[in-house]
Amino acid sequence: MNSTSDVAITDGEQIVMKWISVFLGLIGAISNTYTIVCIARYRYLRSKVTNILIGNLCMSCVLLAVTPVISVFNWGGKANISSGFIASVIVAALYMSLLIILLIGVDRMIAVADPIGYKIRMTQKKAGLVLVIMWISCMAFSMGFMMSTINQTFLHNTTIYKVSLPLFTAVIVFAVIAIYVGILIEFTRQQKRAKLQFSGQFFPAIRRSRYLTKMTLFILIIFLATWLPTMIVTVRGPPAEGSSEATFETHRWASHITNAILHASAFTNCLVYAFTNPEYRKAYRDLLRCTRGCLWHYYARRNGA
DSSP: OOHHHHHOOOHHHHHHHHHHHHHHHHHHHHHHHHHHHHHHHOHHHHTSHHHHHHHHHHHHHHHHHHHHHHHHTTOOSSOOHHHHHHHHHHHHHHHHHHHHHHHHHHHHHHHHHOTTTHHHHSOHHHHHHHHHHHHHHHHHHHHHHHEETGGGEEOOOHHIIIIIHHHHHHHHHHHHHHHHHHHHHHHHHHHHHHHHHOOTTHHHHHHHHHHHHHHHHHHHHHHHHHHHHHHHHHHHOSOOTTOOHHHHHHHHHHHHHHHHHHHHHHHHHHHHHHHHOHHHHHHHHHHHHHHHHHHHHHHHHHHHO
16 A cells, blocks of 8 residues: 555545644734734733733744744645745744743742742842743754755654654643643632732732633633644654555544644733733723724824825
8 A cells, every 4th residue: 555645635535634734823913913912902901920921822823823824825745945944943842831831830830929028039020031931042052953054944853753752742731731720729729818818919810810810711721622632643644655545534534633722822821811811801902992993093194084
């Protein structure tokens, strides 16, 4: 049996899956850009370290979302510089989002364990420095193993891809799960005690911190629902030579479905922000009203002229 023919994706299948990715990418890019604008515009959002981290998570989601749109204009099926660059950006965006989720977990763990000393330990300057290092490291790592200057093509390093990359991913994933489980345990244990311990001027700040903690716990659920299926399919890899046609078909559709779910995560996070945090709901509404007002004044002035 020729396994190559079994693995090959039909033209119609490729077109459908590519345009599904484009549709999900456009929704993800718009929703995450809208969230970034809200964080940048409203002080009650950008003044918190957690929201700065979420803004960078949105930036990585935008990169992840727009790459399918760019790939449509690079339709060739051959490895070249532009396709390799797109693949590198996808890898960098995926691992940056993963590391930011880990950093958000550390941030929330400190906030839950030490609400009063949190502002001293976690500052925007420290968070900004860590984010810069993470962005540079992710981009350098993704370009390093995807790019080969020989023949001006981008190639996979099979040793890194099959051994180091899955191991690195597994370590980060287990660290994320461990930190968020710790947050959940500590958050549940301190929830009743916080109502008695903090009152007056401290209680509103503690309550807002709880909203952020609940939101990040839901982000973890979305992360597990979107990343784990992709990890399982990637680690298992394609079927062995000589496998049945049904096995190759199952693997192909599993790759399609998990890839679509992964791209859908770019905008599901924004839904989590809106449904779990009243400050984000307020920012979304205020920016929408402001945009409508600006458009109304623009058209009124244009028609009046």
